[in-house]
Amino acid sequence: MTGLRGARVLVTGASGRIGSVATARLADRGALVTAMCDLRSVPDGADRAVGGDTASFDDVARALEGAELVVHLAALAHRDAGTPYDVYTNNVVSTFNVLTQAAERGVRRAVVAGSINRYGLPQGVDADALPPYLPIDTDMPADVSDWYSLSKLNDENTCRMVWRRWGVDIVTLRFPHVNTMAAIEAQSAELTEHPRRGVTEAWAYLDVRDAARAIELGLTSPSRGANAFYLAAPTTSIPYRTDEVLDAIAPEVPRRRRFVEREVPMDLTDARRLIGFEAEHVLDRQVRDVPAGIR
Numbered sequence: 188m189t190g191l192r193g194a195r196v197l198v199t200g201a202s203g204r205i206g207s208v209a210t211a212r213l214a215d216r217g218a219l220v221t222a223m224c225d226l227r228s229v230p231d232g233a234d235r236a237v238g239g240d241t242a243s244f245d246d247v248a249r250a251l252e253g254a255e256l257v258v259h260l261a262a263l264a265h266r267d268a269g270t271p272y273d274v275y276t277n278n279v280v281s282t283f284n285v286l287t288q289a290a291e292r293g294v295r296r297a298v299v300a301g302s303i304n305r306y307g308l309p310q311g312v313d314a315d316a317l318p319p320y321l322p323i324d325t326d327m328p329a330d331v332s333d334w335y336s337l338s339k340l341n342d343e344n345t346c347r348m349v350w351r352r353w354g355v356d357i358v359t360l361r362f363p364h365v366n367t368m369a370a371i372e373a374q375s376a377e378l379t380e381h382p383r384r385g386v387t388e389a390w391a392y393l394d395v396r397d398a399a400r401a402i403e404l405g406l407t408s409p410s411r412g413a414n415a416f417y418l419a420a421p422t423t424s425i426p427y428r429t430d431e432v433l434d435a436i437a438p439e440v441p442r443r444r445r446f447v448e449r450e451v452p453m454d455l456t457d458a459r460r461l462i463g464f465e466a467e468h469v470l471d472r473q474v475r476d477v478p479a480g481i482r
């Protein structure tokens with residue numbers, strides 16, 4: 188494992204929910220963080236702050252000065268965060284721009300914010316869609332019908348191209364819902380009432396501190412190539428046994444294995460195998476029986 192002490196790391200989207208926590212964590216590990224951020228909201232720990240647009244060649248060139256490692260988080264992070272044109276072009280042009288310029292300057296490793304949405308259903312056109320099978324796994328086929336999900340799916344192709352052309356090792360973290368534990372608890376209350384609303388996301392979540400830790404592990408692990416995989420807390424955000432709630436609300440979804448108690452129906456093997464990631468912050472919920480008539 189490579190240490191971060193003294194390494195210059197460019198973090199894009201560094202004022203954001205994940206970027207601000209990741210910047211502080213990497214700085215705490217001794218990295219010299221260049222934060223590409225909103226200059227009105229420079230994150231704690233930034234050694235250098237650079238404003239600008241990640242889709243601009245010149246702005247990214249400036250931000251990359253001296254960078255040895257890259258964490259690319261900047262994106263319009265939801266289907267409704269802008270027009271379809273803005274969300275799609277902002278995200279895919281930014282990822283292409285940041286990674287290709289980094290590669291040309293000799294950066295050898297990057298971590299990129301992917302998304303569970305890369306498989307298409309959570310923000311897709313069919314609100315009643317169900318996963319083709321469970322657990323959601325690394326190879327689950329994509330069925331995309333919105334521009335945000337398409338941007339995240341295509342970003343994975345960009346990562347693969349950058350690895351094939353320049354040999355940059357890239358870890359794409361397919362984040363589920365990432366937030367503070369207070370916000371995850373609030374979402375849990377809603378999904379407990381309406382579990383059907385969370386099935387396409389496997390009721391998965393990740394505390395933002397764990398997201399920052401996964402970013403650190405992505406930078407320091409010895410994994411080679413362009414790898415994209417899911418990660419989440421090991422249990423769901425709802426209080427029901429996973430098999431029982433699936434029996435109640437989605438019995439038609441094929442299950443490839445049984446789930447233990449509230450186990451998240453998402454295959455976390457690659458997160459463990461490739462970067463040694465296990466979530467540390469887990470929502471505390473007593474197991475309850477699924478109420479009759481729940482939807």
Ligand SMILES: NC(=O)c1ccc[n+]([C@@H]2O[C@H](COP(=O)([O-])OP(=O)(O)OC[C@H]3O[C@@H](n4cnc5c(N)ncnc54)[C@H](O)[C@@H]3O)[C@@H](O)[C@H]2O)c1
Binds near residue numbers: 203263281364
């Ligand atoms: N938070 C989640 O639940 C979640 C889940 C899956 C994936 N992700 C991904 O993780 C990453 C970070 O998410 P977040 O929750 O911190 O989002 P966020 O919206 O809080 O932060 C994203 C930051 O990127 C910046 N940004 C966007 N486009 C930019 C551009 N062209 N130039 C410069 N800056 C730009 C925004 O201003 C913002 O500060 C995103 O790529 C998002 O798609 C987040």
